[in-house]
Amino acid sequence: MRISGFASGMDIDQMVSDLMKAERMPMNKFTQQKQLLEWKRDDYRDLNKLLTDFRNLSFDMTLQRTYSQKQVTSSNTKVSAIASSTAANASYTISDVTVATAASNSTSGFVTSGQTLESSKGLWEQRSKFTSGDAMSNMWTTKTVTQDDITIAAETNSIKLAKGAIDAASINGNGEITVNIGGIDKVFTVTTDTSEADLTDSQVLLDENTGILTFKDPIATGSTVKGFNYDHFAFEFSMTTYNQLGEAVDETFSLDGTASMEDVMSKINASKLGVTAFYDEQSNTMMVTKREAGTFKGASATAEIEFGGLFLTSVVGLNETNEQGGTAAQVTINGVTTTRNSNTFSVNGVTFTLNQNMSGESAVISVNNDTDKTFDAIKNYVEKYNELITKINEKTSQAVYRDYKPLTNEEREPLSEKQIEQWEEKAKSGLLKNDSILTSGIGQLRSNFYEPLSGATGAFNQLAQIGISTSANYRDGGKLVINEVKLREAIQKDSASVMELFTANGADSSSQGLARRLRESVGTTIQQIEARAGNSMRTNQQFTIGRELLNVDKRISTFEMRLQQKEARYWRQFTAMEKAINVSNQQSMQLMSQFYNNG
Structure with missing residues (x-):
């Protein structure tokens, strides 16, 4: 105190x-x-x-x-070129150009007339729309799914199984499921051709396309649909293309019956095959095109893009004999005719790009030092x-202003931000003079x-x-x-x-x-x-x-402790004074009281 x-x-x-x-x-x-x-x-x-x-x-x-940049000019926009820093200064005459074409294949008419195949909807659900009914039926394979127990988190009359495109007859081997409700097992018969309104208490409606089970009455929270096995439909197809070395690139695709045409296109486009596939539902056309122009197939190959599996060959109807393009480029360079597997190729550090066919005309490609780039780099x-x-x-x-020291917190208080900025500008000046x-x-x-x-x-x-x-x-x-x-x-x-x-x-x-x-x-x-x-x-x-800063911090810490001790001493001294004055005042009061009483 x-x-x-x-x-x-x-x-x-x-x-x-x-x-x-x-x-x-x-x-x-x-x-x-x-x-x-x-x-x-x-x-x-x-x-x-x-x-x-x-x-x-x-x-x-x-x-x-930095000093060997090249400037390339072309007298004809049908041929362009760029040069590396190692390319020699030279002139190339390009003539008789036939550009390489990319292989493509397409098919249409595989959907029944009057029907529309929805590209975002599952194929198994739309299987009846395809013209090749037998091939569509034969392309499906069944895979057994083990469904784990399903605990009802909130009261509901419908649940979704892990898979769609389900064979209802395969559920649990007998077309029945068991639900534990309040500790009592209840058996439900699976039906696919009854309306929801006509369900009985012991029936459950299955949507084979989506795998959704619908009960007549809501199932209570905490109930458990006991696990069971069932079959769902899937299909496979494959494609083969060829890289620049003539090596076959194969990929097999496995999809569930819920996969749509959009899913099929996405799988193909994301593969290593180097092709682009798309499906147009308005014209009912599917097309597959190689991204790289040229011909790369081996001598024994039938096409640049080969198809395997019933889905592509029999259901959709892609046939290698219908392939278009897949031809190499032919060009004459300085009087020498050569064939290239791509429209872009390099000669002596110069990369040429053939943009259009050119017959009866030529392009002169000039390669020279790019003086401007070297000049700009040096400048x-x-x-x-x-x-x-x-x-x-x-x-x-910088000038040194010795009268301008860094401001303390107390010195900053009466100053504006502009004044502080101007002061510190002078205080910082000349530190590295x-x-x-x-x-x-x-x-x-x-x-x-x-x-x-x-x-x-x-x-x-x-x-x-x-x-x-x-x-x-x-x-x-x-x-x-x-x-x-x-x-x-x-x-x-x-x-x-x-x-x-x-x-x-x-x-x-x-x-x-x-x-x-x-x-x-x-x-x-x-x-x-x-x-x-x-x-x-x-x-x-x-x-x-840094070491000087550590030393200053240490001195500040030591001095701070000394200041605390001095402040405590001052307070002790003033407190002692206050106590002494208080005692003196009390004694004076007592003396005054005695004089007054004796008077």
């Missing part, structure tokens, strides 16, 4: 608070020191992200594909370098640009020779400028030498290409920054600023 000025009349709370403000001033220095360390760490990490991005871009600039690299050194120069040359890691890193990057490539085999061994030089304005801080005309001319004149200038892989720095040098230099700077400021994967113990 703390006595707060009852005897003295003083505001002890305010006095202790004011005393503690003075005592807390060193604590504010600790918290400001911690905030400055965190800001400095974050500044390092922001720059490290830029350095990492530039290092990754430098890796891309060491790859041949982008220089621009990213300029952005990087601009950001680092800004950080290392003249930082040794960053200044030495920038110096190394600049020297990499100036150093010529030792052992160059091409026409160029310095960036200045291809139009890249350092800005003459010292205020730019070593930024690079590009003479775009000169750079384009260099790429056109000797693109291999330009590539070597960036990508050469020598034993030492002088014989390495610029992109390799920069990547290594940036990597060294990144490691030094991580040793000082860490990254998201490191704990505070693993980098310098």
Whole structure:
């Protein structure tokens, strides 16, 4: 219990608070020191992200594909082409084109005239609509289903079995089921030709198509339909296609009688056969088409798409002899006639696509170096370098405002958000001024640009020779400028030498290409920054600023304990004073009382 000025009349709370403000001033220095360390760490990490991005871009600039992009033009839209970076500059004349066709097969008329086969409805339920009645009857196989006990969760007069397309006569071997109601077994006879209204108490109506059992009266909650066996109808069919190697690709499909034409199409389309199947119920037509044009079947094969099973061959009526297409492409390239199994094929790193038949005309395909893409890649690299050194120069040359310290919580309270933002902008300024890691890193990057490539085999061994030089304005801080005309001319004149200038892989720095040098230099700077400021994967113990933060936290914790002890001492002293004053007041009252009584 703390006595707060009852005897003295003083505001002890305010006095202790004011005393503690003075005592807390060193604590504010600790918290400001911690905030400055965190800001400095974050500044390092922001720059490290830029350095990492530039290092990754430098890796891309060491790859041949960056400088070997190809530009392909075609004089006729009926033939198109693309070229890989390894393709030689060349010209191809394409003529006498016959495009490859994809094999397809279709059938119609397998539904009885006047009937409509609903594509989303089960086939067994619609079996009477097919013209091939015998084949439809013969294609079905029966499979025995073991139905587990069914516990009635809520009172109902209907339940659904696991399967539809059921043979009612097969249920339990005798066409009966047993239901335990309130601990008493009751036997129901399964019927399929009685209406729900005419059911008796001992009958249950079965919808063979859906497997739904309907009772005359509701079955009570907690009752159990005892498990039984029954047969349901299923069917199978198969298909065979051929891949580009001429190898047979087989797949067999097994479906329940509840499967619809939509289910059949979906199974075929999702298979490994490489075909597309669809069914149009309006025209009663089913079509199967290979996704890839060309002919791939073996010598002994009868068709590109082969069918097996009564459903496809006898019920639907697909026949290999009706197959259309499945022909190879024929084309003349630079006077040489060749046959291809696809409309897309590659020659010497150039991929041609035959779009239409072409007779009596030709297409000229020209493959050349894509100067624009190489130019854009180098220009982008220089621009990213300029952005990087601009950001680092800004950080290392910022003014230091020593009078602007991080704000304490008490100092923030009377300020607006804008004022806080403006204050902290100055408080954060100059945290990395003249930082040794960053200044030495920038110096190394600049020297990499100036150093010529030792052992160059091409026409160029310095960036200045291809139009890249350092800005003459010292205020730019070593930024690079590009003479775009000169750079384009260099790429056109000797693109291999330009590539070597960036990508050469020598034993030492002088014989390495610029992109390799920069990547290594940036990597060294990144490691030094991580040793000082860490990254998201490191704990505070693993980098310098982190350890300094831990030390500040420890000092804050220790000082906080001292403040608590001092505050407790102040309260003890003021409490003792209050008690002494209270005793003095009581004694005065007693003396006054005695004087008054004796008077």
